Amino acid sequence: MFARKVAARLKPNALGEFTSVMETKILPWLRRQEGFVDLIILAMRGNQEVATISFWDHESDAEAWAANSFPEALEILGTLLDGRPYVKTFDVVSSTLHEVAPVAQDEAESIPQARETVN
Numbered sequence: 001m002f003a004r005k006v007a008a009r010l011k012p013n014a015l016g017e018f019t020s021v022m023e024t025k026i027l028p029w030l031r032r033q034e035g036f037v038d039l040i041i042l043a044m045r046g047n048q049e050v051a052t053i054s055f056w057d058h059e060s061d062a063e064a065w066a067a068n069s070f071p072e073a074l075e076i077l078g079t080l081l082d083g084r085p086y087v088k089t090f091d092v093v094s095s096t097l098h099e100v101a102p103v104a105q106d107e108a109e110s111i112p113q114a115r116e117t118v119n
Contacts, residue, residue, distance in 0.1 A: 001037065001092035002059045004066070007051040008085035015047040018080045022052070026073055030054065033069070035061025038097075048082075055092065062089065 010018055022041055030036050035057035042051045056062040066087070074085070 001095070002056045002062050003090045003092050004054045004056070004062050005051060005088045005090065006054075006085050007049065007088075009049050009082040010047065010080055011082045012048070014080040015043055015050070018050060018077065019043075021077060021080070025076060029069065029073070030065070033061065033065050036065070059089070059091075 019041065022039075027039055030039055037055040037057060039055070040053045042053070044050070054062070054065075056065075074081075
């Protein structure tokens with residue numbers, strides 16, 4: 001399993017609209033993407049920073065979303081964001097929520113380093 005974390009600052013008082021857009025536009029769109037598993041939306045207290053963590057069956061599924069649809073999603077959310085978000089990608093090594101067994105120590109050492117991009 002693979003995960004993408006996108007973090008961004010929001011403009012003042014934009015959390016409610018951000019949440020609404022994510023739930024009504026972005027999430028239904030994600031659900032139609034090949035390999036999409038789940039989305040978690042986090043908001044920092046004070047409502048000015050958000051992070052989303054999307055889970056994918058395979059890295060190639062997440063990369064396809066990033067290349068083909070993520071720029072359009074950013075455009076939809078653009079009026080709510082205060083600056084450009086940053087993106088980090090991860091291999092999921094363990095999850096109780098998604099029933100991923102912990103990766104053995106020798107396997108964990110062979111996982112490539114996390115990649116960070118600014119979109």
